[in-house]
Amino acid sequence: MHETIDLLYQLYSAEGFHLVEHLLLRPQQNGDPFLAPLFVNETEREQDPYSQRLSLIFPSGYARDFSRPPNTAIRTPVTPDRFRDVEFRRHAELMVQQACPAHLLPRIYWVDQQAPETPDSPASFDHFENAYFNWLPSILIPGGAPAVVRSARAALIQSLNAIAHDEP
Structure with a gap:
């Protein structure tokens, strides 16, 4: 049994994801960092990046050098392998949309x-x-x-903002 557990962990440990409820990241006092609003369409930004918003962060199955622009960076395959498959991604996104309550707005990265x-x-x-x-x-x-607590929240907000604005 232990060998099976070790094998499963070795093969599938990188296949997790992280869910963040934005309301938990709202500023608590003056000077706290905030989530940068995303564009709803080409000219309009969302008014409230906190209420009823969720971010789901999945590993893409690639590694790259982030010092290069996203469109020119060389991406090398890494585990998890199946996360590189476009059909698997569509299926995962569909499952999130179907399972998420209608009043919540999930964003998948x-x-x-x-x-x-x-x-x-x-x-x-x-x-x-x-x-x-x-x-x-x-x-x-x-x-x-x-x-x-403020320092940990600030670091997470910085990372979420960077991820949201790094998409090609």
């Missing part, structure tokens, strides 16, 4: 991992995941130091 030996970028899946795991305890465990 397929985010590249950081290529080895390249500069760190807040738009990479690796950077986001670190920020997410630093922020999560500040939400789940009450009574954290306010400075630590």
Whole structure:
């Protein structure tokens, strides 16, 4: 049984995703960073990037150097393999839309991992995941130091903003 668990973890551990409810990221006091509103269409931005908004961050199955523009970067395949498949992505997005309550507006991002030996970028899946795991305890465990909570929230907001504006 332990060998099976180890094999499953080895093969499928990179296939997770992260869900962030934007309302948990709203500014708490003056000077706190905020989520940058996205464009609803070519000229109009969303009015409220917090209420009823969700972001789902999936690994794309690629790694790249984020110091290059998204359209010119060389992407190399990494695990999870099936996340590179366009049909699998469509299916995953459809499942999210069907399972999500109608009053919530989910946004799905397929985010590249950081290529080895390249500069760190807040738009990479690796950077986001670190920020997410630093922020999560500040939400789940009450009574954290306010400075630590604000810092964790700021790092996650920076990464989400970078991901949202990095899409080609």
